[in-house]
Amino acid sequence: xxxxxxxxxxxxxxxxxxxxxxxxxxxxxxxxxxxxxxxxxxxxxxxxxxxxxxxxxxxxxxxxxxxxxxxxxxxxxxxxxxxxxxxxxxxxxxxxxxxxxxxxxxxxxxxxxxxxxxxxxxxxxxxxxxxxxxxxxxxxxxxxxxxxxxxxxxxxxxxxxxxxxxxxxxxxxxxxxxxxxxxxxxxxxxxxxxxxxxxxxxxxxxxxxxxxxxxxxxxxxxxxxxxxxxxxxxxxxxxxxxxxxxxxxxxxxxxxxxxxxxxxxxxxxxxxxxxxxxxxxxxxxxxxxxxxxxxxxxxxxxxxxxxxxxxxxxxxxxxxxx
Numbered sequence: 247x248x249x250x251x252x253x254x255x256x257x258x259x260x261x262x263x264x265x266x267x268x269x270x271x272x273x274x275x276x277x278x279x280x281x282x283x284x285x286x287x288x289x290x291x292x293x294x295x296x297x298x299x300x301x302x303x304x305x306x307x308x309x310x311x312x313x314x315x316x317x318x319x320x321x322x323x324x325x326x327x328x329x330x331x332x333x334x335x336x337x338x339x340x341x342x343x344x345x346x347x348x349x350x351x352x353x354x355x356x357x358x359x360x361x362x363x364x365x366x367x368x369x370x371x372x373x374x375x376x377x378x379x380x381x382x383x384x385x386x387x388x389x390x391x392x393x394x395x396x397x398x399x400x401x402x403x404x405x406x407x408x409x410x411x412x413x414x415x416x417x418x419x420x421x422x423x424x425x426x427x428x429x430x431x432x433x434x435x436x437x438x439x440x441x442x443x444x445x446x447x448x449x450x451x452x453x454x455x456x457x458x459x460x461x462x463x464x465x466x467x468x469x470x471x472x473x474x475x476x477x478x479x480x481x482x483x484x485x486x487x488x489x490x491x492x493x494x495x496x497x498x499x500x501x502x503x504x505x506x507x508x509x510x511x512x513x514x515x516x517x518x519x520x521x522x523x524x525x526x527x528x529x530x531x532x533x534x535x536x537x538x539x540x541x542x543x544x545x546x547x548x549x550x551x552x553x554x555x556x557x558x559x560x561x562x563x564x565x566x567x568x
Contacts, residue, residue, distance in 0.1 A: 248266065248269055249265050249266075249269050251265045252265050252266050252269070258303075259296070259299075259300050259303075260299075260300055260303030260304065263300070263304075264304075264313050267282070267284065267313055267317060268313055270282060271315075271316070271317075279316075280316055281316055281317075281318060282316055282317050282318070283318045283319075283320065284317070284318070284319050284320070285319075285320045285321075286300075286301070286319065286320065286321045286322070287320065287321070287322045288322070291322075291324055294324070294329055297330075298329060298330060298333065301321050301330060304319055305337070305339045305341075305342065306339065306340055306341050307337075307339060309340075310341065331344055331346070351382070354382075355379065355382055358375045358376075358378050358379050358382075359375075359379060361375040362375040362376045362379060373399060373402055373403075376395055376398070376399060377395075377399055377411070377414075377415070379395060380392050380395035380396050380399065380415075380418060381418065383395060384418065384421060384422055384425070387425075389422050389425065389426055392418070392422050393419060393422055393423075396415045396416075396418045396419045396422070397415075397419070399411070399415045400412055400415040400416060400419070403415060409442050409443070409445050409446045409448075410443070410446050410448040410451055412442050413439045413440075413442040413443040413446070413448070413451050413452075413455065414439075414451060416435050416436070416438050416439030416442065416455075417435070417436065417439045417451070417454060417455050417458060419435045420432045420433070420434075420435035420436045420439065420458060420462070421458065423435060424458075424461075424462055424465070429462055429465050429466050430466070432462050433459060433462045433463065433466065436455055436458050436459035436462060437459060439451075439455045440452070440455045440456060440459060440478075443455055449482055449485060449486040450486065452478075452482050453479055453482045453483055453486060453488070453491055456475050456476070456478040456479040456482060457475070457476070457479045457491075457494070457495065457498075459471075459475040460472045460473075460474075460475030460476040460479060460495075460498055460502070461498070463475060463502075464498075464501070464502065464505070467505075469502045469503075469505045469506035470502075470506060472498070472502040472505075473499060473502040473503060473506070476495050476496075476498045476499040476502055477495075477499060479491070479494075479495035479498075479499075480492055480495040480496055480499060483495055489522060489525070489526035489528065490526060490528055490531070492522060493519050493522045493523050493526065493528050493531045493535075494531060496515050496516075496518055496519040496522065497515070497516065497519050497531060497534060497535050497538070499515045500512040500513075500514075500515030500516040500519065500535075500538065501538075503515060504538075504542065509542060509546065512538075512542060513539065513542060513543075516535050516538055516539050516542075517539070519531070519535045520532060520535055520536065520539070520558075523535065529562060529563065532562070533559065533562055536555050536558055536559045536562075537559065539551075539552075539555045540552055540555045540556055540559065543555060
C-alpha cells in the first residue's frame, strides 16, 4: 500500500514523488542488483514551469543522494518547443543523458529495414522486424508488398511451428485482402488463421480473428456465418476477461441477427450488451447499442420500450453524446 504522503496534495510534488520512489524500491527483493526505472512521459505538458521544477528537483546537483540508488528516471521534452533539453545542456548536470531520437515513420521504417536485412542480427529478430514492416506496408497502402512479406513470414513461422505468429500473419493477409475488396479470399485467410489459433492459448489472436471473420461475413451478407463468428468472439472475450471486447462482440452478434430478420434475437443480444456496458462503464458502446434499440423498438411500434431507451440515451454524460 502506498504511503499517505504520496497522495497529500499539500506536500511539494518532488517530495511526494521521491516518497513513491523509495516505497517502490522497498518492494524489490533485497538480494540481487536491481534497477528501478520511472518514466515521466505525459502526452501533453500543460504546466511547463511546474514540470521543469519537478525535473530539476530530481537532478543530482549536490551529488547522488541515497534515494537515487539504482534509480533511472526517464523524462520527455516538448519536441516542437523544447524547454528541458536547453536548460540541462546549460547546467551540465552529472548523471544526465540527453537523447533526441528520430521517431518519424521514415526513420523507423529505415531502421526496421536495416535490421531485417542485417545477416548479423539473429533470424527471429529479423523476422520480427519484417513483421513490423508488413504492418507498415498495410498502413501505407502498399498492399502487394504487405502480401509478399506476410506470405514469407507465414512460411517461416509455419516451418518453426510458431502458431501464434503464423495465425497473426494469416490475419494480416486477410486484412490486406479485405482492404482491396477481395472479401472471399479474406474470409478464407481468417478461417485458416482461426484453425491455427485454436491450437494455441493466444486468446487475443483468436478474438481478433473471429471478429474479423464475422465482419467480413457481414460484408458478404452471410449473416448466419457472421453470427457464428461473433458468438465465438463473445465466448473468447469472456474467457479472456475482456468485457469491452465482449460488449463489442454482442453488439455485432445482435446486428447479424437483425440483418437476417431475427428481431427477437437481436433485441435479446442488445439488451444483454446494455447490461454489460453499464456494469463495465463502457459508455461509447452503451450509446451505440441504445441507439440500435431505439430504432428496432420504433420499427416494431413498441413505444414504451423505445421511450425508455431514449431516456437512457439522454441521461448519458454529454461527453459520451458528443
